[in-house]
Amino acid sequence: MKKFTSVSDVENLQEIIKKALQIKENPLSESEKGKGKTIGLVFLNSSLRTRLSSQIAAQNLGLNVLTLNAAQEAWNLEFADGAVMNGDTVEHIKDAIEVLNQYCDIIAVRCFAGMKSKEDDVNESILSQFEQHAKVPVISLESATRHPLQSLADCITIKENWQENRKPKVVLTWAPHIKPIAHAVGNSFAEWMQEMDVDLVITNPEGYDLDKNFTKNVKVIHDQDEALKDADFIYVKNWSSFDDYAAMPEVKENWMLTNEKLKNTNQAKVMHCLPVRRNVELSDEVMDGENSIIYQQAKNRIFSAQAVFSEILDELNS
Amino acid sequence: MKKFTSVSDVENLQEIIKKALQIKENPLSESEKGKGKTIGLVFLNSSLRTRLSSQIAAQNLGLNVLTLNAAQEAWNLEFADGAVMNGDTVEHIKDAIEVLNQYCDIIAVRCFAGMKSKEDDVNESILSQFEQHAKVPVISLESATRHPLQSLADCITIKENWQENRKPKVVLTWAPHIKPIAHAVGNSFAEWMQEMDVDLVITNPEGYDLDKNFTKNVKVIHDQDEALKDADFIYVKNWSSFDDYAAMPEVKENWMLTNEKLKNTNQAKVMHCLPVRRNVELSDEVMDGENSIIYQQAKNRIFSAQAVFSEILDELNS
Amino acid sequence: MKKFTSVSDVENLQEIIKKALQIKENPLSESEKGKGKTIGLVFLNSSLRTRLSSQIAAQNLGLNVLTLNAAQEAWNLEFADGAVMNGDTVEHIKDAIEVLNQYCDIIAVRCFAGMKSKEDDVNESILSQFEQHAKVPVISLESATRHPLQSLADCITIKENWQENRKPKVVLTWAPHIKPIAHAVGNSFAEWMQEMDVDLVITNPEGYDLDKNFTKNVKVIHDQDEALKDADFIYVKNWSSFDDYAAMPEVKENWMLTNEKLKNTNQAKVMHCLPVRRNVELSDEVMDGENSIIYQQAKNRIFSAQAVFSEILDELNS
Structure with missing residues (x-):
């Protein structure tokens, strides 16, 4: 798997559900797979389940985890291409992404819809910049139009039930x-x-x-x-x-x-x-x-994330 | 030890003080004990010593640590039972706890007194929800009426002096x-x-x-x-x-x-x-x-936390 | 190296550049060097590159990392000596530093210029308190008048080019x-x-x-x-x-x-x-x-930090 931002990035849905259920049986079965590699979890929005389940999944795979609450901990980001940055924004998202390229083997990002411009949201104005500028695999932790790690967890949960x-x-x-x-x-x-x-x-x-x-x-x-x-x-x-x-x-x-x-x-x-x-x-x-089965669904977020991270690591290690 | 929210959870105070002092001599003596287990440190309030000493104690025991600044990083919490959540609150504390149950082997929480309703504070309106809904051991990182990890550190410090x-x-x-x-x-x-x-x-x-x-x-x-x-x-x-x-x-x-x-x-x-x-x-x-002896007292927060986490792990591993 | 707050803390600049470039070749060559030791990364200001590159560098050396966003996560700090603390400030920087002494083997701190009092900034009113009260090596993650980890990365980048x-x-x-x-x-x-x-x-x-x-x-x-x-x-x-x-x-x-x-x-x-x-x-x-060569420069922040942390560890281990 080269990236994970929608269902179309999944080669075989039944296979990845099966893999996630195997991981659930034995979460530490690939505890060395991510050794020496770093995943950056970038949050432009609030998160409880996604934050914790991604951290657990990454730890289970031996990945180093960098968690960044971008707005509060780093700089106010500019998203407009060609902007003359003489206002409130301090760093262009392009540059933040290029720096993450230098620091991370995988970039995961949460970037909600702004709910102001339909066009911006439909066109994934933020995630698209990650897809365009990232030189490492990009994983969506929920974007303007999709929440694929949630949907994979939903599939796993239906399968189980x-x-x-x-x-x-x-x-x-x-x-x-x-x-x-x-x-x-x-x-x-x-x-x-x-x-x-x-x-x-x-x-x-x-x-x-x-x-x-x-x-x-x-x-x-x-x-x-x-x-x-x-x-x-x-x-x-x-x-x-x-x-x-x-x-x-x-x-x-x-x-x-x-x-x-x-x-x-x-x-x-x-x-x-x-x-x-x-x-x-x-x-x-x-x-x-x-x-x-809502809490079971929440638990499956771990195995959804871990199956995806694992397949991304397969690609990186190949 | 099944949980740790007050002195009554301690079976033998002199024994746990002794254990803490042994840990102080050799903090890494049980560095594999928490392997593959996860402690969630949930902060509803500010923290310096409790935050850092708990993280160090957990790391010394080989535990995975998830730290959550609940208000800033996750969602605005509702505490009232039966609330119709059509206001500012986004997630009920019950649901947050049930999710933490899925992700953590131990839940530690800081929830200060609100200082508005005597009844709420005396009845530990927040901690009591953790005690009620958590299916894993709960540790208080200071609640409305008690700060037991501090008190244990105080006992250790008096013993030493x-x-x-x-x-x-x-x-x-x-x-x-x-x-x-x-x-x-x-x-x-x-x-x-x-x-x-x-x-x-x-x-x-x-x-x-x-x-x-x-x-x-x-x-x-x-x-x-x-x-x-x-x-x-x-x-x-x-x-x-x-x-x-x-x-x-x-x-x-x-x-x-x-x-x-x-x-x-x-x-x-x-x-x-x-x-x-x-x-x-x-x-x-x-x-x-x-x-x-105030800084010595602060240092002993590490060994207080580590002795408690260690006894909780004994229970989980038994 | 006993501390790192300016170029004068570097014994041999060419040697440390060489070391950083060796680390760049093989970042995990000293992955056990920091085992059992803890570095505290204390942020009084925003940070993206410094935050992430320091975390990566520390992880590459096997150090435990404690990251503290002091203002948001802990307490509002008082910086004035002798202050009667009957206002907004809750904890004196001196006491926070003395507590960090108990918890960390290395203290790294970011403390920007306030840009209000020239005298305060020129005299490094905050960093100087760390230099005065810290009993463990202090590393500047940018202070009022200097950003030495950046400058070392700049030297490495010029050397490479x-x-x-x-x-x-x-x-x-x-x-x-x-x-x-x-x-x-x-x-x-x-x-x-x-x-x-x-x-x-x-x-x-x-x-x-x-x-x-x-x-x-x-x-x-x-x-x-x-x-x-x-x-x-x-x-x-x-x-x-x-x-x-x-x-x-x-x-x-x-x-x-x-x-x-x-x-x-x-x-x-x-x-x-x-x-x-x-x-x-x-x-x-x-x-x-x-x-x-700006992104290359950003990447070199990892190796700049790692070379410095490594030399500090040499001192601690000697």
């Missing part, structure tokens, strides 16, 4: 929120599920359809009850409008996931990438109930 | 400050000293008596001069009113510890947990004088 | 900026270049002459074009006025380095310590052009 001899019905359901939230997790989940042997349905209110480039031929249903019927897995996630970018069109029905809504499902397992706003996105009873 | 064949007189003296400060260090010191073979006296102005649950039968004297007489050890620390919670009733006498006040003592050794406000809590001449 | 049998002409040129910037990099480069076998010229506008204590007998030319003529190396850096401390006297000519200005040079290599304000200090075309 599905033994039946038929395709599970997987429903990605929009959930309420109080602020305009990015589309990355929703997009990415849609994209990865289309590579899995599942029946994917997306449900969201009118005005909240995701970017068609990610959902392609996936069925989108605007009636949550209808969509949840017979679901085997429900993935709960908020996002703001894509068409009217970052807007929050009024929603009249209550889209919060509750135990009541689980009744029509096939005892669906409930998933969420976390952090979750309890009693807004889903109820306490769902979060703390036996249908939730 | 007392060879005489009689009980030392130990005086915990209130000191001036400009802000309402928590009771944790005072409470904890009182609690631990009652388990040590010492004569403990507490002195503070009227209105500043500590919570009786921590001081029990300890003599409290409101005249500092009288209390300090013949002291062998003086522990200097400010706290705000407990009865009139977090208030700062006027104090007319000057309670700052000075060399003049040391004259009536038995060449008392002076202790303080740091950070200290010089020339407010105690004078420069005391801080920099030969009676101070 | 000069094979001719004559002294290179090295020009330190002032560059425009929008804020009053410290003199440390300029001072330090001047000081170190005087120990190298080069012809050093400094060029800056009237009113921007550096402190004579650093530039001594170096030729200072106020006409940039004249200074750059036949240059083999150009070091670009802004600084504010030293005489009228931290002022920014008006400059009429355009001092930004451009390709046009490189024409009169001997195909000069361009250097900068980074971060750089593109199209203010130098143009995009220079930064991204083939004359720039």
Whole structure:
């Protein structure tokens, strides 16, 4: 694997899921693989799970880890090409990347959508600079439009929770929120599920359809009850409008996931990438109930990251 | 040891002091004991000594260390049970703890008193959630009402500095400050000293008596001069009113510890947990004088933490 | 080497450059040298290159690394001797240093000029407290008046890029900026270049002459074009006025380095310590052009740090 920023960087999805599950069985089986190599974890945004799971995964592989909270610990970054830097920005992202090239064997970066310019976000204005200027493999720790390490963990979690001899019905359901939230997790989940042997349905209110480039031929249903019927897995996630970018069109029905809504499902397992706003996105009873596999999902972030780092190291060592 | 949040978690105080002193002699004697295990150090508040000494102690034991400055690096936490999270808080502490359960073999947390609600603080509104939801051993790096790793370091330091064949007189003296400060260090010191073979006296102005649950039968004297007489050890620390919670009733006498006040003592050794406000809590001449064993006390924070981590690992490895 | 805060701490400059280049060939050649020892990296200011290169260098030597963002993670520091600490400051720098003495075998500190009091900055009001109170070797990660790890990296980089049998002409040129910037990099480069076998010229506008204590007998030319003529190396850096401390006297000519200005040079290599304000200090075309050795310079920060840490360890182990 040469880089990891979307599902298209994965050669064989079933193989990497299998590898991740082997790592879960024995996390220290490749504890020397990263010896003498350095991974830089660059955070332009907050992180709990991604931060800790990436650090654990790297340590399990014997990698040196450099963690940088770029905004707080280093310099205010300029992202515009050709900028005359006579304002608040102190260092151009290009130069920061070129320096990371000198210091790291792998660069991993978290760069959320700004939610101001649709064009900037759709074009991955920050991640694209890493892809362009990095001379070492780049790993996304969530970018403007995708969160692939989360999606791989989601695949692993579904794999672990599905033994039946038929395709599970997987429903990605929009959930309420109080602020305009990015589309990355929703997009990415849609994209990865289309590579899995599942029946994917997306449900969201009118005005909240995701970017068609990610959902392609996936069925989108605007009636949550209808969509949840017979679901085997429900993935709960908020996002703001894509068409009217970052807007929050009024929603009249209550889209919060509750135990009541689980009744029509096939005892669906409930998933969420976390952090979750309890009693807004889903109820306490769902979060703390036996249908939730949310913490298992969080744990699998370690093995998702470790499988990816391991495949990147294969490339570097080859 | 299954957890470490107060003196009652210690089975045998003299044994753990002895162990800490052995570690001080040879800090790397158990350098493989934590191999393949991970300790999460979660800071909800500032820290210098606790941060660094815990990191050193963990490294000396071969533990992987994850340090998280929760507020700045991760998400704004919700602490209220059943909250409808439609405000500023992004992640419930319960969920953060459940995720830490997935990532860590030991969780250590610093969660100061909020100093707003007496009830919340007395009930350890944050630490109690860790004790309730953590599925791995929990270590307090100072909570609302106690600072046990500090108190153990204090015990070690007194042990090192007392060879005489009689009980030392130990005086915990209130000191001036400009802000309402928590009771944790005072409470904890009182609690631990009652388990040590010492004569403990507490002195503070009227209105500043500590919570009786921590001081029990300890003599409290409101005249500092009288209390300090013949002291062998003086522990200097400010706290705000407990009865009139977090208030700062006027104090007319000057309670700052000075060399003049040391004259009536038995060449008392002076202790303080740091950070200290010089020339407010105690004078420069005391801080920099030969009676101070304050930096030795700071050093012993390493061995206090390491002895505790080591006993927790014994439990995990058994 | 007993400490490293200026070029005068280096016994033999050519030897340490040679050592750094050997380390560059084989960074893990002394991977056990620091085993069981701890270096504390204390940041009172922002850092990208210094932070990461110091961490890498320390890891390459097997040192334990403690990184402390003092202001954000620990306590607000008091720097004034004898202060009555009844204001915003919570811990005296003296006490923080004494605690670091207990925890670290080496203390490295970044403490920029405050740019408010010339006297404080010239007297190194912060670094001097480390030099006075530290009981272990002190390394400067940039102080008020010097940036020696940068200067050593600069020497290494010039060495790598000069094979001719004559002294290179090295020009330190002032560059425009929008804020009053410290003199440390300029001072330090001047000081170190005087120990190298080069012809050093400094060029800056009237009113921007550096402190004579650093530039001594170096030729200072106020006409940039004249200074750059036949240059083999150009070091670009802004600084504010030293005489009228931290002022920014008006400059009429355009001092930004451009390709046009490189024409009169001997195909000069361009250097900068980074971060750089593109199209203010130098143009995009220079930064991204083939004359720039700026990223190589950034990489050499690792080997500069590692050579210094290694020599300090020699002293500790002797």
